Amino acid sequence: MLNFKNNIAKVEGWLTEAEGIFLYETAKKVRPGNAILEIGSWKGKSTICLGKGTQQGNEVQVYAVDPHIGSSEHQKMFGKVDTYQEFLQNIKNAGVEKYVEPIRKTSEEASKNIRKSIGFLFVDGAHEYKFVNLDYKLWFAKVVDQGVVAFHDSWHFPGPHLVTAKMLLFSSAIKNPQLIDTITSFTKVNKNSFFDRIYNIGFLFFRLIFGFYGFLKLKYKGSVIK
Numbered sequence: 001m002l003n004f005k006n007n008i009a010k011v012e013g014w015l016t017e018a019e020g021i022f023l024y025e026t027a028k029k030v031r032p033g034n035a036i037l038e039i040g041s042w043k044g045k046s047t048i049c050l051g052k053g054t055q056q057g058n059e060v061q062v063y064a065v066d067p068h069i070g071s072s073e074h075q076k077m078f079g080k081v082d083t084y085q086e087f088l089q090n091i092k093n094a095g096v097e098k099y100v101e102p103i104r105k106t107s108e109e110a111s112k113n114i115r116k117s118i119g120f121l122f123v124d125g126a127h128e129y130k131f132v133n134l135d136y137k138l139w140f141a142k143v144v145d146q147g148v149v150a151f152h153d154s155w156h157f158p159g160p161h162l163v164t165a166k167m168l169l170f171s172s173a174i175k176n177p178q179l180i181d182t183i184t185s186f187t188k189v190n191k192n193s194f195f196d197r198i199y200n201i202g203f204l205f206f207r208l209i210f211g212f213y214g215f216l217k218l219k220y221k222g223s224v225i226k
């Protein structure tokens, strides 16, 4: 089981305990031969949850993609940002460096070199619509049938909110949507059913209302811990 409160909560980042456990449990189930891909690592809070999951699971590779210069909101908050050394140290302290391959690039640059099939895609990079949509376009096709795709901050940031809403309304390749605090996740399938599509649309309304609770949890309980 993931010891979120004692170890991971100390790493600075934006993740609630429920979100961390979701990343851990999903990473644990990724099948051998597939990889886990994270877009946006910051100082490694979510990466550690993924690393711990794969350590307890099938020991598949975690690609942690981040230029480590922060997103526009971080640059506004903190000025010039470089999170790379702290990221490496946190991954090492957590004992998961064996499973994590840091890729110090943008999602777009990284997509040119990573050819591996993806069993779990976690999107938490730049949150503007154009970047989240680009992440979706670049990586969704590389996710295997029955793989999991998850977007963080999907209720209160317009970028991830709109991209996931579009997927829920129009995609014929997703089913089983779930809301874990601010994460919206789906299972990728070759073709969903009519019932899946109705369920996906229903979920969109459910998320509009219950996403507020996850947002409050992230804001007041799971936010930055320095």
Ligand SMILES: C[S@@+](CC[C@H](N)C(=O)[O-])C[C@H]1O[C@@H](n2cnc3c(N)ncnc32)[C@H](O)[C@@H]1O
Binding pocket: 012, 013, 014, 015, 039, 040, 041, 042, 043, 044, 045, 046, 047, 065, 066, 067, 068, 069, 070, 071, 083, 105, 106, 107, 108, 124, 125, 126, 131
């Ligand atoms: C919200 S933070 C990630 C938080 C992290 N997942 C956690 O749980 O602590 C967003 C990160 O995305 C990174 N980022 C910004 N633009 C990116 C891009 N185009 N591709 C990949 N990562 C990007 C930033 O450097 C920043 O570290």
